[in-house]
Amino acid sequence: MPQPKKDAALRSDAQRNRERILKVATEELTRCADAPLSAIAKKAGVGQGTFYRNFPHREALVLEVYRYEMQQVADAAPELLRTRDPEQALREWMDRLARFAMTKAGLADAIRLVTRAPGGPAKPRPTPVTEAAALLLRANEEAGTIRPGVSADDFFLAIAGVWQVDPDDDWQPRIARLLDFVMDGLHAGAPGR
Secondary structure, three states, rough: HHHHHHHHHHHHHHHHHHHHHHHHHHHHHHHHHOOOOHHHHHHOOOOOHHHHHOOOOHHHHHHHHHHHHHHHHHHHHHHHHHHHHHHHHHHHHHHHHHHHHHHHHHHHHHHHHHOOOOOOOOOOOOOHEEEEEHHHHHHHHHOOOOOOOOOOOHHHHOOOOHHOOOOOOOOHHHHHHHHHHHHHHHHOOOOOO
16 A cells, blocks of 8 residues: 555645745745746745645735635634633733734735735735634633623734834834733723732
C-alpha cells in the first residue's frame, strides 16, 4: 500500500505551496493592492498552474488572504486566555487587532478593489474576530473585570477609531492611548473593581 503515503506527501506538498502563496500574497498585497499575480506566484516559488489551481482569480486570492489573516487574529484570543488573566488577554488581543489593522492597510485596499468590481464578491464579514472578541468579553465579565452586558458589536464600535488612524504616521502611541481609553470605559461599572 505505498499509494496512500504518496498521496499524503502530495497533499502536504500542496498544502505547503498554498501556505507559501498566502504568505507571499499577504506581503505583496499589503505593499501594493494590485500586485501582479504572476509576481506573487514567482516569489512564492510556484508555477502558474499551481498558483491558479489554488486561486483561480484575484478575488479568490484576496479573500482567502483576508480570511487567513483574520483567522490568525481570532485564534490568538483563546491562546491568550490560556496563558493570561482575562483582563490582560483582552488588552493584548486589542493590541494584536490594532497591529493587524495598521500593518494590513494595503490589504484593505486590495479587498476594496475586488469587492467593488461589478459582479465581484461581497466583502467578507469578520465573524471569527467577532467571536474572539465575544469570548474575551465573556471571560472578563465572568471575572468581574469589565461592566456587564458589553457585546462584541459594542466593543467594535468603541474601538472603531483604530481604523481612523493613519498607518503611515507614528500610530503606536495614538492607538495605545485609544485602547487604554476603551479599557477604562470597559472597567467603569465592573463589579470586581
